[in-house]
Amino acid sequence: MTLPRTPSQTVGPYFAIGLTQRAQNEVVRDGDVRLIGRVTDGNGEPVSDAMVEICQPEGWGRCGTDADGRYSFVTVRPADGRPLDVLVFARGLLRHLGTRIYFPDAGEDEVLRAVPPEARETLFALEEDGAYRFDIRLRGDGETVFFAV
Amino acid sequence: MTEVDPPLDWPDYRSTQTRAPSRPLVVLPYALSELSGPAFGNGDVDAADADLTRQGEGEPLGERIVVTGRVVEDDGRPVRNALVEVWQANAAGRYRHDGDRHPAPLDPHFHGAGRCLTDADGAYRFVTVKPGAYPWGNHENAWRPAHIHFSVFGRMFTQRLVTQMYFPGDPLFEYDPIFQSVRDPQARERLVAQFDLSLTQPEWALGYRWDIVLRSTPFEQ
Secondary structure, X not given: OOOOOOOOOOOOOOOHHHHOOOOEOEOOOOOOEEEEEEEEOOOOOEXXXXXXXXXXXXXXXXXXXXXXXXXXXXXXXXXXXXXXXXXXXXXXXXXXXXXXXXXXXXXXXXXXXXXXXXXXXXXXXXXXXXXXXXXXXXXXXXXXXXXXX | OOOOOOOOOOOOOOOHHHHOOOOOOXXXXXXXXXXXXXXXXXXXXXXXXXXXXXXXXXXOOOOEEEXXXXXXXXXXXXXXOOEEEEEEOOOOOOOOOOOOOOOOOOXXXXXXXEEEEOOOOXXXXXXXXXXXXXXXXOOOOOEEOOEEEEEEOOOEHHHOEEXXXXXXXXXXXXXXXXXXXXXXXXXXXXXXXXXXXXHOEOOOEEEEEOOEEEOXXXXXX
């Protein structure tokens, strides 16, 4: 038996009242990794109504972007050296996007090898002032690689 | 990913034009489920969070409704103990959100957000008021059909679903590019709740049923 699935619809512009009223951006309580980033659109403008969710073996978290498109998380690096799984939701996305955050010293893996070489760098966080920065460009120059999820 | 879901590139919904990725999604070389840990997001859920009519000082205006259904995987198994979150406009079609400039009244007794966990049968249940339609500026005289936003966590991160539930017979369906972005008419119908007389509570509330089907995790099939 296979039941037909329920389709996705956009999260819309007002999801904050339902999804991000309470702070949930501590993936791991008192984790030693601060992850920051900014979500921008095809014009390079900040996306102020996006939500980023992170999933890793150690926990889950989410964060809505602010007026400047910025988000932040507190977490730890996954124990087994794996990347972080990321979902991105926003007004204008009829279904969510999936991507991954690799830490700067991560080696090549099977997933990276499936990504066009010139686009792989969009999946790597940068070290910046004691934090890791991972900007998400939804469209256009430097467009982040998104996976079929 | 399949024709069930809307395309990312759907210019009739104007915001997609600057936000939908221009490059094709990268297909992963092995089963998605291997990538993802379990879904989280349960947190503290209070039974009272499922009644959106009891979150203000008094009762909100509008048509009181019960919305209930089951969250199941596409093989029919119930998704138990899963977090279901909802948010919606009030009966006048206004969200309690700073960005909503629709000149319809806010209701001091309606916040418009709720959450609950599914039970052993995968069932969820909310009490709320029927949301109003509202204009949204996407194109000339654009109105969203009445809808309730749903966010659902399955057992796996790959089952994550954010969608919208609509009400049967809405005359705005044919004009709404978000509803119409689902290209398969049968799939569109699955976004529409069914009025169910057996769910109504006499002298108190009307009832709607809406089931949610998530994809199964591939490696367990």
